[in-house]
Amino acid sequence: MAISIEDVEHVAKLARIYLTEEEKEMFRKQLSDVLEHARVISEVDTSTVEPTSHAIPLSNVTREDEVRESLTVEEATKNAPWSDGGAFTVPKII
Protein backbone atom coordinates (compact mmCIF):
# COMPACT_ATOMS: atom_id res chain seq x y z
CA MET A 1 0.00 0.00 0.00
CA ALA A 2 1.45 3.34 -1.08
CA ILE A 3 1.50 6.42 1.08
CA SER A 4 1.03 9.77 -0.63
CA ILE A 5 2.88 12.99 0.08
CA GLU A 6 -0.43 14.36 1.40
CA ASP A 7 -0.61 11.49 3.93
CA VAL A 8 2.90 12.33 5.12
CA GLU A 9 2.01 15.99 5.45
CA HIS A 10 -1.13 15.14 7.42
CA VAL A 11 0.72 12.90 9.87
CA ALA A 12 3.53 15.44 10.23
CA LYS A 13 1.01 18.15 11.01
CA LEU A 14 -0.70 16.03 13.67
CA ALA A 15 2.68 15.35 15.25
CA ARG A 16 3.61 19.05 15.00
CA ILE A 17 6.81 18.38 13.10
CA TYR A 18 7.98 20.29 10.06
CA LEU A 19 9.51 18.42 7.15
CA THR A 20 11.48 19.55 4.14
CA GLU A 21 10.46 18.33 0.69
CA GLU A 22 13.33 15.79 0.72
CA GLU A 23 12.26 14.49 4.14
CA LYS A 24 8.64 14.16 3.01
CA GLU A 25 9.77 11.97 0.11
CA MET A 26 12.03 9.93 2.40
CA PHE A 27 9.22 9.28 4.94
CA ARG A 28 6.74 8.58 2.18
CA LYS A 29 8.94 5.72 1.02
CA GLN A 30 9.73 4.46 4.54
CA LEU A 31 6.10 4.53 5.69
CA SER A 32 5.04 2.75 2.52
CA ASP A 33 7.61 0.04 3.20
CA VAL A 34 6.33 -0.40 6.74
CA LEU A 35 2.76 -0.76 5.53
CA GLU A 36 3.84 -3.15 2.82
CA HIS A 37 5.52 -5.26 5.48
CA ALA A 38 2.35 -5.28 7.58
CA ARG A 39 0.30 -6.27 4.53
CA VAL A 40 1.93 -9.68 4.62
CA ILE A 41 0.34 -10.27 8.00
CA SER A 42 -3.08 -9.25 6.73
CA GLU A 43 -2.96 -12.18 4.31
CA VAL A 44 -3.42 -14.59 7.22
CA ASP A 45 -7.02 -15.68 7.83
CA THR A 46 -7.92 -14.21 11.24
CA SER A 47 -11.69 -14.52 10.94
CA THR A 48 -11.81 -16.94 13.89
CA VAL A 49 -9.30 -15.08 16.07
CA GLU A 50 -10.29 -12.56 18.76
CA PRO A 51 -8.61 -9.17 18.27
CA THR A 52 -5.57 -8.96 20.53
CA SER A 53 -4.88 -5.77 22.41
CA HIS A 54 -2.27 -7.30 24.70
CA ALA A 55 0.32 -9.99 24.26
CA ILE A 56 -0.10 -11.37 27.80
CA PRO A 57 -3.39 -13.05 28.76
CA LEU A 58 -3.94 -10.97 31.88
CA SER A 59 -6.85 -8.84 33.09
CA ASN A 60 -8.07 -6.79 36.06
CA VAL A 61 -4.68 -5.62 37.25
CA THR A 62 -5.60 -2.88 39.66
CA ARG A 63 -4.35 -0.98 42.68
CA GLU A 64 -6.19 0.06 45.83
CA ASP A 65 -7.37 3.66 46.07
CA GLU A 66 -4.57 4.90 48.31
CA VAL A 67 -2.82 8.24 48.19
CA ARG A 68 0.94 8.11 47.88
CA GLU A 69 3.33 10.96 48.28
CA SER A 70 3.75 13.16 45.23
CA LEU A 71 6.91 14.84 44.05
CA THR A 72 7.81 18.27 45.36
CA VAL A 73 7.25 21.11 42.91
CA GLU A 74 11.03 21.49 42.61
CA GLU A 75 11.46 17.83 41.68
CA ALA A 76 8.47 17.90 39.34
CA THR A 77 9.71 20.86 37.35
CA LYS A 78 13.43 20.11 37.60
CA ASN A 79 13.71 18.79 34.04
CA ALA A 80 11.50 21.46 32.52
CA PRO A 81 13.40 23.92 30.33
CA TRP A 82 11.00 26.67 31.32
CA SER A 83 8.86 27.03 34.47
CA ASP A 84 7.24 29.87 36.34
CA GLY A 85 5.89 29.83 39.91
CA GLY A 86 5.74 26.05 39.95
CA ALA A 87 3.93 25.83 36.60
CA PHE A 88 5.44 24.31 33.48
CA THR A 89 5.67 27.08 30.93
CA VAL A 90 5.13 26.46 27.23
CA PRO A 91 5.17 28.75 24.21
CA LYS A 92 1.85 30.15 23.07
CA ILE A 93 -0.47 27.44 21.84
CA ILE A 94 -2.28 29.04 18.92
Next chain:
Amino acid sequence: MDFETIIGLEIHAELSTKSKMFCGCSTVFGGEPNTKTCPVCLGHPGTLPVANRKAIEYAILLGLALNCEIAERSIFHRKNYFYPDMPKNYQISQYDIPLSRNGFLEIDMGEYKRRVGIIRVHLEEDTGKSIHVGESGRIHGAERSLEDFNRAGIPLVEIVTEPDLRSPEEARNFMMELRAVLEYLGISDCKMEEGSLRCDANISVGVGGSRGTKVEIKNMNSFRALQRALSFEEKRQRDVLLKGGIVTQETRHWDEAAGITHALRTKEEAFDYRYFPEPDLVPIEPDPPWVEELRRSLPEMPAERLRRFISEYGLPKDIAKVLVYDKKLGNFYEETVRKGENPIEIAKWVAGDLAGLLNEASIDADLSPVRPGGVSELVHLVESGVISGRMAKDVLKEAFESGESPRQIVSRKGLSQIADSNEILAIVKQVIKENPQAVSDYLDGKEQALKYLMGQVMKLTRGKANPKMASEMLVEALKMRE
Protein backbone atom coordinates in the same frame (compact mmCIF):
# COMPACT_ATOMS: atom_id res chain seq x y z
CA MET B 1 -42.35 26.70 10.09
CA ASP B 2 -42.53 23.41 11.93
CA PHE B 3 -39.29 23.21 13.91
CA GLU B 4 -37.93 20.30 15.88
CA THR B 5 -35.05 20.75 18.30
CA ILE B 6 -32.86 17.73 18.97
CA ILE B 7 -30.28 17.73 21.73
CA GLY B 8 -27.72 15.19 22.88
CA LEU B 9 -25.36 15.67 25.81
CA GLU B 10 -21.83 14.59 26.56
CA ILE B 11 -21.08 14.82 30.25
CA HIS B 12 -17.85 14.45 32.17
CA ALA B 13 -17.86 13.85 35.91
CA GLU B 14 -14.77 13.59 38.08
CA LEU B 15 -14.95 10.55 40.33
CA SER B 16 -14.39 11.24 44.01
CA THR B 17 -11.65 8.70 44.59
CA LYS B 18 -8.85 9.65 46.96
CA SER B 19 -6.09 8.98 44.43
CA LYS B 20 -5.76 9.50 40.68
CA MET B 21 -6.82 7.02 37.99
CA PHE B 22 -3.40 5.51 37.28
CA CYS B 23 -1.12 6.73 40.09
CA GLY B 24 -1.21 7.46 43.82
CA CYS B 25 -1.32 11.27 43.63
CA SER B 26 -4.04 12.99 45.65
CA THR B 27 -7.21 14.23 43.92
CA VAL B 28 -7.96 17.07 46.36
CA PHE B 29 -9.16 20.14 44.46
CA GLY B 30 -6.85 23.14 44.06
CA GLY B 31 -3.53 23.71 45.79
CA GLU B 32 -0.32 25.19 44.45
CA PRO B 33 0.47 24.17 40.85
CA ASN B 34 2.14 20.80 40.38
CA THR B 35 2.09 19.77 44.04
CA LYS B 36 0.10 16.60 43.20
CA THR B 37 2.18 15.08 40.47
CA CYS B 38 4.52 12.12 40.09
CA PRO B 39 6.50 10.50 37.27
CA VAL B 40 3.37 8.59 36.13
CA CYS B 41 1.00 11.54 35.75
CA LEU B 42 3.84 13.68 34.41
CA GLY B 43 4.34 11.12 31.68
CA HIS B 44 7.99 10.39 32.38
CA PRO B 45 9.48 7.73 30.12
CA GLY B 46 9.55 4.24 31.58
CA THR B 47 6.69 4.73 34.05
CA LEU B 48 3.66 2.45 33.99
CA PRO B 49 0.03 3.26 34.86
CA VAL B 50 -1.95 0.95 37.18
CA ALA B 51 -5.75 1.32 37.23
CA ASN B 52 -7.50 2.42 40.42
CA ARG B 53 -9.95 -0.35 41.38
CA LYS B 54 -12.30 2.06 43.14
CA ALA B 55 -12.62 4.20 40.01
CA ILE B 56 -13.57 1.11 37.98
CA GLU B 57 -16.17 0.17 40.60
CA TYR B 58 -17.60 3.70 40.60
CA ALA B 59 -17.91 3.63 36.81
CA ILE B 60 -19.64 0.23 36.94
CA LEU B 61 -22.01 1.51 39.64
CA LEU B 62 -22.94 4.43 37.41
CA GLY B 63 -23.45 2.09 34.47
CA LEU B 64 -25.79 -0.04 36.58
CA ALA B 65 -27.68 3.00 37.91
CA LEU B 66 -28.18 4.15 34.30
CA ASN B 67 -29.55 0.72 33.31
CA CYS B 68 -26.57 -0.06 31.07
CA GLU B 69 -25.12 -3.37 29.98
CA ILE B 70 -21.76 -3.87 31.66
CA ALA B 71 -19.13 -5.09 29.21
CA GLU B 72 -17.65 -8.52 29.89
CA ARG B 73 -14.37 -7.21 28.59
CA SER B 74 -13.34 -3.59 28.25
CA ILE B 75 -10.05 -2.01 27.23
CA PHE B 76 -8.34 1.36 27.43
CA HIS B 77 -7.20 3.31 24.39
CA ARG B 78 -4.76 6.13 23.85
CA LYS B 79 -6.32 9.28 22.45
CA ASN B 80 -3.46 11.11 20.80
CA TYR B 81 -3.37 14.85 20.50
CA PHE B 82 -0.84 17.62 20.81
CA TYR B 83 -1.89 20.09 23.42
CA PRO B 84 0.23 20.85 26.48
CA ASP B 85 -2.52 20.03 29.04
CA MET B 86 -1.57 16.34 28.84
CA PRO B 87 2.12 15.65 29.48
CA LYS B 88 2.07 12.30 27.68
CA ASN B 89 0.61 13.86 24.51
CA TYR B 90 -2.19 11.38 24.80
CA GLN B 91 -5.06 10.85 27.16
CA ILE B 92 -5.87 7.36 28.38
CA SER B 93 -9.52 6.88 27.50
CA GLN B 94 -11.83 4.22 26.12
CA TYR B 95 -12.90 3.89 22.54
CA ASP B 96 -14.76 1.03 20.90
CA ILE B 97 -15.17 -1.17 24.00
CA PRO B 98 -16.41 1.09 26.81
CA LEU B 99 -17.14 -0.24 30.27
CA SER B 100 -20.88 0.03 29.79
CA ARG B 101 -23.44 0.96 27.15
CA ASN B 102 -27.10 0.91 26.05
CA GLY B 103 -28.76 2.37 29.11
CA PHE B 104 -31.35 5.02 29.85
CA LEU B 105 -32.39 7.59 32.42
CA GLU B 106 -35.92 8.85 32.76
CA ILE B 107 -36.69 12.51 33.35
CA ASP B 108 -39.90 13.91 34.78
CA MET B 109 -41.09 17.06 32.98
CA GLY B 110 -44.28 17.44 35.02
CA GLU B 111 -46.87 16.81 32.28
CA TYR B 112 -44.85 14.08 30.67
CA LYS B 113 -41.87 11.82 31.23
CA ARG B 114 -39.06 11.11 28.80
CA ARG B 115 -36.74 8.17 28.67
CA VAL B 116 -33.32 9.39 27.55
CA GLY B 117 -31.03 6.79 26.03
CA ILE B 118 -27.47 6.44 27.29
CA ILE B 119 -25.14 5.41 24.48
CA ARG B 120 -22.14 4.74 26.71
CA VAL B 121 -20.42 5.35 30.02
CA HIS B 122 -16.66 5.09 29.91
CA LEU B 123 -13.63 5.76 32.06
CA GLU B 124 -10.79 8.12 31.27
CA GLU B 125 -8.34 10.47 32.91
CA ASP B 126 -8.74 14.21 33.31
CA THR B 127 -6.33 16.67 31.72
CA GLY B 128 -4.24 19.37 33.39
CA LYS B 129 -5.12 23.03 33.47
CA SER B 130 -3.65 25.69 31.20
CA ILE B 131 -3.47 29.34 32.12
CA HIS B 132 -2.83 31.55 29.15
CA VAL B 133 -0.56 34.47 29.95
CA GLY B 134 -0.35 37.54 27.79
CA GLU B 135 -2.09 40.76 26.96
CA SER B 136 -5.56 39.36 26.34
CA GLY B 137 -5.57 36.53 28.87
CA ARG B 138 -7.16 34.28 26.25
CA ILE B 139 -5.72 31.59 24.06
CA HIS B 140 -5.56 33.88 21.05
CA GLY B 141 -2.88 36.49 21.61
CA ALA B 142 -1.39 34.77 24.67
CA GLU B 143 2.39 34.84 24.79
CA ARG B 144 2.80 31.69 26.81
CA SER B 145 0.81 29.16 28.79
CA LEU B 146 1.33 27.91 32.32
CA GLU B 147 0.60 24.23 32.85
CA ASP B 148 -0.60 22.81 36.15
CA PHE B 149 -0.90 19.00 36.20
CA ASN B 150 -2.59 18.60 39.60
CA ARG B 151 -5.79 17.66 37.79
CA ALA B 152 -4.08 15.54 35.14
CA GLY B 153 -4.94 11.90 35.78
CA ILE B 154 -7.98 12.38 38.03
CA PRO B 155 -10.53 9.68 37.08
CA LEU B 156 -13.38 10.85 34.88
CA VAL B 157 -16.49 9.17 33.60
CA GLU B 158 -17.81 10.26 30.24
CA ILE B 159 -21.54 9.81 29.71
CA VAL B 160 -22.93 10.16 26.20
CA THR B 161 -26.69 10.39 25.66
CA GLU B 162 -28.71 9.55 22.59
CA PRO B 163 -30.08 12.67 20.85
CA ASP B 164 -33.34 12.13 22.74
CA LEU B 165 -33.79 15.54 24.34
CA ARG B 166 -36.25 17.91 22.68
CA SER B 167 -35.79 21.24 24.47
CA PRO B 168 -33.30 23.21 26.56
CA GLU B 169 -35.55 22.59 29.59
CA GLU B 170 -35.33 18.84 29.06
CA ALA B 171 -31.54 19.13 28.82
CA ARG B 172 -31.39 21.01 32.10
CA ASN B 173 -33.73 18.50 33.71
CA PHE B 174 -31.60 15.63 32.51
CA MET B 175 -28.49 17.19 34.03
CA MET B 176 -30.28 17.71 37.34
CA GLU B 177 -31.42 14.08 37.32
CA LEU B 178 -27.95 12.83 36.42
CA ARG B 179 -26.33 14.98 39.07
CA ALA B 180 -28.73 13.56 41.64
CA VAL B 181 -27.86 10.02 40.53
CA LEU B 182 -24.14 10.78 40.92
CA GLU B 183 -24.80 12.37 44.30
CA TYR B 184 -26.87 9.43 45.54
CA LEU B 185 -24.23 6.97 44.38
CA GLY B 186 -21.67 9.08 46.26
CA ILE B 187 -19.17 8.80 43.42
CA SER B 188 -18.69 12.46 42.43
CA ASP B 189 -18.68 15.89 44.05
CA CYS B 190 -20.76 17.19 41.14
CA LYS B 191 -19.64 20.78 41.46
CA MET B 192 -20.12 22.48 38.12
CA GLU B 193 -18.37 25.64 39.39
CA GLU B 194 -15.24 23.70 40.34
CA GLY B 195 -15.39 21.77 37.11
CA SER B 196 -15.99 18.35 38.66
CA LEU B 197 -19.15 18.09 36.52
CA ARG B 198 -18.97 19.38 32.95
CA CYS B 199 -21.34 19.25 30.03
CA ASP B 200 -21.12 19.76 26.27
CA ALA B 201 -24.14 19.59 24.01
CA ASN B 202 -25.04 18.87 20.41
CA ILE B 203 -28.06 20.73 19.17
CA SER B 204 -29.80 20.79 15.82
CA VAL B 205 -33.03 22.34 14.64
CA GLY B 206 -34.86 20.41 11.95
CA VAL B 207 -37.69 21.65 9.75
CA GLY B 208 -40.72 19.67 8.64
CA GLY B 209 -39.48 16.30 9.84
CA SER B 210 -35.97 16.49 8.36
CA ARG B 211 -32.90 16.54 10.57
CA GLY B 212 -31.04 19.80 11.08
CA THR B 213 -27.29 20.41 11.20
CA LYS B 214 -25.57 19.43 14.42
CA VAL B 215 -23.77 22.22 16.28
CA GLU B 216 -21.62 21.49 19.32
CA ILE B 217 -21.78 23.90 22.28
CA LYS B 218 -19.01 24.09 24.86
CA ASN B 219 -18.22 26.00 28.04
CA MET B 220 -21.52 25.79 29.90
CA ASN B 221 -20.48 25.91 33.54
CA SER B 222 -23.79 25.80 35.37
CA PHE B 223 -27.29 24.36 34.99
CA ARG B 224 -28.53 27.83 34.21
CA ALA B 225 -25.80 28.33 31.60
CA LEU B 226 -26.74 25.03 29.96
CA GLN B 227 -30.35 26.06 29.52
CA ARG B 228 -29.53 29.63 28.49
CA ALA B 229 -26.91 28.56 25.96
CA LEU B 230 -29.21 25.97 24.38
CA SER B 231 -32.14 28.41 24.27
CA PHE B 232 -29.93 30.97 22.58
CA GLU B 233 -28.65 28.41 20.11
CA GLU B 234 -32.14 27.07 19.37
CA LYS B 235 -33.32 30.57 18.52
CA ARG B 236 -30.17 31.37 16.53
CA GLN B 237 -30.59 28.29 14.35
CA ARG B 238 -34.31 28.96 13.85
CA ASP B 239 -33.54 32.52 12.77
CA VAL B 240 -30.95 31.29 10.28
CA LEU B 241 -33.48 28.83 8.84
CA LEU B 242 -36.30 31.39 8.75
CA LYS B 243 -34.10 33.66 6.65
CA GLY B 244 -33.51 30.77 4.26
CA GLY B 245 -29.93 30.32 5.42
CA ILE B 246 -27.94 27.18 6.19
CA VAL B 247 -26.71 26.26 9.67
CA THR B 248 -22.98 25.52 9.63
CA GLN B 249 -21.70 22.40 11.34
CA GLU B 250 -19.25 23.76 13.88
CA THR B 251 -18.25 24.03 17.53
CA ARG B 252 -19.50 27.10 19.34
CA HIS B 253 -18.44 28.57 22.63
CA TRP B 254 -20.97 29.86 25.18
CA ASP B 255 -20.09 33.34 26.45
CA GLU B 256 -21.87 33.58 29.79
CA ALA B 257 -21.32 37.34 30.26
CA ALA B 258 -22.53 38.28 26.78
CA GLY B 259 -25.27 35.63 26.75
CA ILE B 260 -24.36 34.40 23.26
CA THR B 261 -22.58 31.53 21.54
CA HIS B 262 -19.84 32.21 19.03
CA ALA B 263 -17.97 29.99 16.61
CA LEU B 264 -14.60 28.68 17.71
CA ARG B 265 -11.79 28.98 15.26
CA THR B 266 -10.64 25.40 14.85
CA LYS B 267 -8.19 23.73 12.58
CA GLU B 268 -9.69 21.28 10.15
CA GLU B 269 -7.63 18.31 11.22
CA ALA B 270 -8.23 18.77 14.92
CA PHE B 271 -10.24 15.56 15.34
CA ASP B 272 -7.84 12.92 14.20
CA TYR B 273 -7.00 11.29 17.52
CA ARG B 274 -5.45 8.10 16.10
CA TYR B 275 -6.87 5.94 18.89
CA PHE B 276 -5.05 2.70 19.54
CA PRO B 277 -5.19 0.17 22.41
CA GLU B 278 -3.17 1.27 25.45
CA PRO B 279 -0.39 -1.35 25.62
CA ASP B 280 0.49 -0.48 29.23
CA LEU B 281 -2.90 -1.49 30.65
CA VAL B 282 -4.51 -4.90 30.57
CA PRO B 283 -8.27 -5.34 29.91
CA ILE B 284 -10.92 -4.92 32.58
CA GLU B 285 -13.12 -8.01 32.77
CA PRO B 286 -15.84 -7.42 35.34
CA ASP B 287 -16.87 -10.96 36.27
CA PRO B 288 -20.54 -11.55 37.17
CA PRO B 289 -20.02 -11.96 40.96
CA TRP B 290 -18.21 -8.63 41.10
CA VAL B 291 -20.95 -6.88 39.11
CA GLU B 292 -23.65 -8.54 41.23
CA GLU B 293 -21.95 -7.41 44.41
CA LEU B 294 -21.91 -3.86 43.07
CA ARG B 295 -25.53 -4.13 41.98
CA ARG B 296 -26.55 -5.16 45.48
CA SER B 297 -24.72 -2.15 46.91
CA LEU B 298 -26.72 0.33 44.78
CA PRO B 299 -28.46 2.81 47.09
CA GLU B 300 -32.00 4.15 46.62
CA MET B 301 -32.01 6.33 43.50
CA PRO B 302 -33.55 9.84 43.46
CA ALA B 303 -36.55 8.82 41.33
CA GLU B 304 -37.38 5.98 43.75
CA ARG B 305 -36.97 8.26 46.74
CA LEU B 306 -39.29 10.81 45.16
CA ARG B 307 -41.99 8.17 44.73
CA ARG B 308 -41.47 7.04 48.32
CA PHE B 309 -41.63 10.58 49.76
CA ILE B 310 -44.94 11.11 47.96
CA SER B 311 -46.49 7.78 48.97
CA GLU B 312 -44.99 7.34 52.44
CA TYR B 313 -45.24 10.92 53.73
CA GLY B 314 -48.06 12.21 51.53
CA LEU B 315 -45.96 15.10 50.23
CA PRO B 316 -46.96 17.22 47.23
CA LYS B 317 -44.59 16.50 44.32
CA ASP B 318 -43.04 19.98 44.16
CA ILE B 319 -42.06 19.92 47.84
CA ALA B 320 -40.83 16.32 47.60
CA LYS B 321 -38.65 17.32 44.64
CA VAL B 322 -36.92 20.08 46.59
CA LEU B 323 -36.08 17.54 49.29
CA VAL B 324 -35.01 14.71 47.01
CA TYR B 325 -32.87 16.60 44.50
CA ASP B 326 -30.63 17.73 47.34
CA LYS B 327 -29.61 14.46 48.96
CA LYS B 328 -28.42 16.06 52.17
CA LEU B 329 -31.63 18.05 52.55
CA GLY B 330 -33.60 14.84 51.98
CA ASN B 331 -31.56 13.10 54.67
CA PHE B 332 -32.13 16.02 57.02
CA TYR B 333 -35.86 15.79 56.35
CA GLU B 334 -36.07 12.09 57.10
CA GLU B 335 -34.06 12.51 60.27
CA THR B 336 -36.53 15.19 61.38
CA VAL B 337 -39.53 13.03 60.53
CA ARG B 338 -38.15 10.25 62.74
CA LYS B 339 -38.53 12.61 65.71
CA GLY B 340 -42.27 12.24 65.38
CA GLU B 341 -44.01 15.42 64.17
CA ASN B 342 -46.31 15.76 61.15
CA PRO B 343 -44.27 14.88 58.01
CA ILE B 344 -46.10 17.34 55.78
CA GLU B 345 -45.58 20.27 58.15
CA ILE B 346 -41.92 19.31 58.55
CA ALA B 347 -41.51 19.14 54.78
CA LYS B 348 -42.91 22.65 54.38
CA TRP B 349 -40.39 24.04 56.84
CA VAL B 350 -37.39 22.07 55.57
CA ALA B 351 -38.07 22.64 51.86
CA GLY B 352 -39.20 26.21 52.47
CA ASP B 353 -37.68 28.51 55.08
CA LEU B 354 -34.80 26.24 56.11
CA ALA B 355 -33.75 25.52 52.52
CA GLY B 356 -33.88 29.27 51.86
CA LEU B 357 -31.66 30.05 54.85
CA LEU B 358 -29.18 27.30 53.91
CA ASN B 359 -29.07 28.49 50.34
CA GLU B 360 -28.53 32.11 51.33
CA ALA B 361 -25.67 31.13 53.64
CA SER B 362 -24.28 28.55 51.13
CA ILE B 363 -24.36 25.82 53.77
CA ASP B 364 -25.11 22.16 53.02
CA ALA B 365 -27.99 20.68 55.02
CA ASP B 366 -25.74 18.27 56.93
CA LEU B 367 -23.96 21.29 58.43
CA SER B 368 -27.13 23.27 59.20
CA PRO B 369 -26.88 25.22 62.47
CA VAL B 370 -30.50 24.24 63.17
CA ARG B 371 -30.51 20.49 63.67
CA PRO B 372 -33.40 18.10 62.86
CA GLY B 373 -34.31 18.24 66.57
CA GLY B 374 -34.69 22.01 66.30
CA VAL B 375 -37.03 21.82 63.30
CA SER B 376 -39.08 19.13 65.03
CA GLU B 377 -39.35 21.42 68.08
CA LEU B 378 -40.42 24.32 65.90
CA VAL B 379 -43.15 22.29 64.21
CA HIS B 380 -44.35 21.13 67.61
CA LEU B 381 -44.55 24.74 68.87
CA VAL B 382 -46.67 25.73 65.87
CA GLU B 383 -48.87 22.63 65.88
CA SER B 384 -49.67 22.98 69.55
CA GLY B 385 -50.56 26.64 69.10
CA VAL B 386 -47.77 28.05 71.25
CA ILE B 387 -46.57 30.28 68.42
CA SER B 388 -48.11 31.26 65.11
CA GLY B 389 -46.66 30.26 61.76
CA ARG B 390 -45.66 33.89 61.22
CA MET B 391 -43.73 33.95 64.52
CA ALA B 392 -42.15 30.59 63.73
CA LYS B 393 -40.50 32.05 60.63
CA ASP B 394 -38.67 34.59 62.79
CA VAL B 395 -37.84 32.00 65.43
CA LEU B 396 -36.31 29.71 62.79
CA LYS B 397 -34.26 32.56 61.36
CA GLU B 398 -33.00 33.47 64.80
CA ALA B 399 -32.25 29.85 65.68
CA PHE B 400 -30.35 29.57 62.40
CA GLU B 401 -28.26 32.63 63.18
CA SER B 402 -27.64 32.04 66.90
CA GLY B 403 -27.75 28.27 67.19
CA GLU B 404 -30.22 28.62 70.09
CA SER B 405 -33.10 26.13 70.17
CA PRO B 406 -36.56 27.36 69.06
CA ARG B 407 -38.00 26.57 72.50
CA GLN B 408 -35.32 28.67 74.21
CA ILE B 409 -35.95 31.59 71.87
CA VAL B 410 -39.70 31.47 72.44
CA SER B 411 -39.40 31.45 76.21
CA ARG B 412 -36.57 33.99 76.39
CA LYS B 413 -38.47 36.48 74.26
CA GLY B 414 -41.87 35.73 75.76
CA LEU B 415 -43.25 34.93 72.32
CA SER B 416 -45.89 32.39 73.36
CA GLN B 417 -49.11 33.52 71.83
CA ILE B 418 -52.08 34.25 73.98
CA ALA B 419 -54.37 31.26 73.76
CA ASP B 420 -56.13 32.07 77.02
CA SER B 421 -59.73 32.79 76.05
CA ASN B 422 -60.44 35.06 79.01
CA GLU B 423 -57.46 37.23 78.21
CA ILE B 424 -58.40 37.50 74.54
CA LEU B 425 -62.06 38.11 75.33
CA ALA B 426 -61.12 41.03 77.58
CA ILE B 427 -59.15 42.62 74.77
CA VAL B 428 -61.92 41.98 72.22
CA LYS B 429 -64.39 43.76 74.49
CA GLN B 430 -62.00 46.67 74.93
CA VAL B 431 -61.55 47.03 71.17
CA ILE B 432 -65.32 46.98 70.56
CA LYS B 433 -65.79 49.64 73.21
CA GLU B 434 -63.09 51.92 71.88
CA ASN B 435 -64.08 51.70 68.19
CA PRO B 436 -67.82 52.41 67.95
CA GLN B 437 -67.56 53.74 64.39
CA ALA B 438 -65.92 50.57 63.04
CA VAL B 439 -68.41 48.45 64.95
CA SER B 440 -71.39 50.20 63.44
CA ASP B 441 -69.77 50.06 59.97
CA TYR B 442 -69.41 46.32 60.39
CA LEU B 443 -72.98 45.95 61.54
CA ASP B 444 -74.00 47.93 58.44
CA GLY B 445 -72.40 45.22 56.35
CA LYS B 446 -68.98 46.68 55.71
CA GLU B 447 -66.73 43.63 55.90
CA GLN B 448 -63.62 45.81 55.73
CA ALA B 449 -64.34 47.06 59.25
CA LEU B 450 -63.80 43.58 60.66
CA LYS B 451 -60.25 43.59 59.36
CA TYR B 452 -59.65 46.91 61.06
CA LEU B 453 -61.03 45.64 64.38
CA MET B 454 -58.98 42.47 64.12
CA GLY B 455 -55.92 44.63 63.52
CA GLN B 456 -56.66 46.51 66.73
CA VAL B 457 -56.86 43.26 68.68
CA MET B 458 -53.51 42.12 67.33
CA LYS B 459 -52.03 45.55 68.04
CA LEU B 460 -53.11 45.49 71.69
CA THR B 461 -51.68 42.01 72.14
CA ARG B 462 -48.53 42.94 70.21
CA GLY B 463 -49.31 40.23 67.71
CA LYS B 464 -49.39 37.49 70.29
CA ALA B 465 -53.08 36.60 70.25
CA ASN B 466 -53.83 33.28 68.60
CA PRO B 467 -55.32 34.76 65.38
CA LYS B 468 -57.90 32.02 64.90
CA MET B 469 -59.25 32.31 68.44
CA ALA B 470 -59.21 36.10 68.36
CA SER B 471 -61.13 36.33 65.11
CA GLU B 472 -63.75 33.81 66.23
CA MET B 473 -64.26 35.67 69.49
CA LEU B 474 -64.47 39.03 67.74
CA VAL B 475 -67.14 37.84 65.32
CA GLU B 476 -69.03 36.21 68.18
CA ALA B 477 -68.91 39.38 70.28
CA LEU B 478 -70.06 41.54 67.36
CA LYS B 479 -72.97 39.19 66.65
CA MET B 480 -74.23 39.73 70.18
CA ARG B 481 -74.42 43.48 69.49
CA GLU B 482 -76.67 43.07 66.44
